Amino acid sequence: MSVMTVGDVLNRVEILANFRLTEDLKAFTVTVKGIYRKFNNFPKLYDEDKSIDLILNGNGMFLKEDALIEVTGILHVELNKSALYVKLKATEVKMIDENPESSEKDALAEVLKGFNPRLLSVEIKTLLGKLPKVKALLIHSRNAQTQDDFINGMRSVFADYETYVDITKCETPLTDDALESIIREQAGSYDVIFLVRGGGAKDELKVIGGIKSAKAVRESGKPFYVALGHTHDRGLSYLEMIADEIDYTPSLLGMRLGQILKDYHTLKEKLNYIQNIE
Numbered sequence: 001m002s003v004m005t006v007g008d009v010l011n012r013v014e015i016l017a018n019f020r021l022t023e024d025l026k027a028f029t030v031t032v033k034g035i036y037r038k039f040n041n042f043p044k045l046y047d048e049d050k051s052i053d054l055i056l057n058g059n060g061m062f063l064k065e066d067a068l069i070e071v072t073g074i075l076h077v078e079l080n081k082s083a084l085y086v087k088l089k090a091t092e093v094k095m096i097d098e099n100p101e102s103s104e105k106d107a108l109a110e111v112l113k114g115f116n117p118r119l120l121s122v123e124i125k126t127l128l129g130k131l132p133k134v135k136a137l138l139i140h141s142r143n144a145q146t147q148d149d150f151i152n153g154m155r156s157v158f159a160d161y162e163t164y165v166d167i168t169k170c171e172t173p174l175t176d177d178a179l180e181s182i183i184r185e186q187a188g189s190y191d192v193i194f195l196v197r198g199g200g201a202k203d204e205l206k207v208i209g210g211i212k213s214a215k216a217v218r219e220s221g222k223p224f225y226v227a228l229g230h231t232h233d234r235g236l237s238y239l240e241m242i243a244d245e246i247d248y249t250p251s252l253l254g255m256r257l258g259q260i261l262k263d264y265h266t267l268k269e270k271l272n273y274i275q276n277i278e
Contacts, residue, residue, distance in 0.1 A: 003070060006034045006047030013077050013086055028075040033096065033226060036067045045071060045088065055089040063093065089270040111215050111242060118244045123223045124165075127191050127221030128264055134165045137190040139182060141174050141185045146250040150227070153254025159261035165261060179239075183213060187220035195239060196250035197228045209239035217242055227253040232257045 004012075009032055009274050034045035043054040043063075049261045054071065056063075063069065073090040091244070127134045140147040154161050170186065174197060187193060197208060208228060217224050217239070226243040227250045240246050247253035 003031050003033050006032060006045055006050050006052055008032075009052060009088075010050055010073065010084075013075075013084060017077075017079060017084055029073070030075050030088070031070060031072040033068070033070045036063050036069050037065055038114070045069070046192065053085075053087040055087055056093070057090070063095075063277055068096045070096050082135035100236070111211065112216050113219070116243065118223050120223070120225055120245050120256065121263075123192065123244075124257070124260050125264055128164055131191065133163075135190045135193060136165055136167050137186060137193045138167050139174075139179070139193065139195045140250075141168045141197050142171050143161075146197055147171075147197045149198075149250040150194065150196050150254035153251040154261070155254075157255050157258030158265065160265070161258055161260075161261050166266065172232060174208040176212050179209045179213035180216045183216040183220055187216075187222050190222065192223045192225070193217070194253065195222070195224070195226045195228070195243075196253065198250070208237040211238060214238045214242045225253060 009030060028174040032045060034047045034051075034055075037044055037051075038045055039051070043056055044051045045054050055073075055242055070093075071088055071090050072087045072092040074093075076087045076089060078085040078087075124134060138147055138150060138151075151167065168190070170182060174195075179195075183193070195209075223244050224239075224242070225247070226237075226240055226246050228237055228240060247256060
């Protein structure tokens with residue numbers, strides 16, 4: 001059923017009335033979009049200067065004045081001395097938000113409740129204190145080399161990085177649905193998650209992930225580190241906002257992880273040396 005405006009409804013009613021098709025005006029089911037207001041305490045649905053009466057019967061009891069709503073119901077039309085009286089008896093009332101960005105921001109604020117970022121250096125060293133190796137999921141875009149930039153950056157600082165970390169690469173389109181699916185299916189098998197992507201147009205970077213994948217990351221409980229785009233491409237994706245830390249480029253994120261592993265290795269070697277002397 002297509003959604004009509006109040007003006008569409010009144011135009012249709014007037015046409016049918018002009019042709020005296022009164023039977024077609026009885027119990028006519030419609031879905032109408034408009035602004036909810038009260039006039040002399042009676043509910044109405046407005047479209048600019050046009051309106052129709054609403055019979056809510058409990059539907060929409062929490063509606064606020066000037067809310068944009070979509071009402072599905074039975075249209076009742078009365079012809080009285082050449083005047084038309086149009087009423088819509090609602091069977092369903094739905095709120096409409098025509099500003100999806102505003103809705104997403106509200107959803108993101110909910111996802112960020114209680115968020116306490118975790119430093120990469122602290123998390124890696126803590127994990128290595130408990131595990132022989134850290135299992136890391138490296139998510140990257142298709143037909144790109146950012147995953148190699150990350151690995152090469154790590155290797156350039158610490159060639160023996162594989163002593164302490166196992167990297168599993170995961171290639172995927174970086175859409176909200178795809179990322180949500182991967183994180184929900186795979187995050188439980190890993191200790192930490194990295195997401196990397198090269199530079200590009202800001203409109204492209206903006207749509208990497210979204211509310212669903214951001215929520216999946218938070219619900220996974222896994223540390224999450226991101227490097228998207230170039231040095232000036234910051235704060236474009238929602239996933240940056242819920243990341244524990246952000247790096248400027250995939251290479252720099254890899255180098256930073258390599259340095260953390262190298263520092264851990266050096267400290268471990270020193271401790272082993274001291275223990276052997278004693």
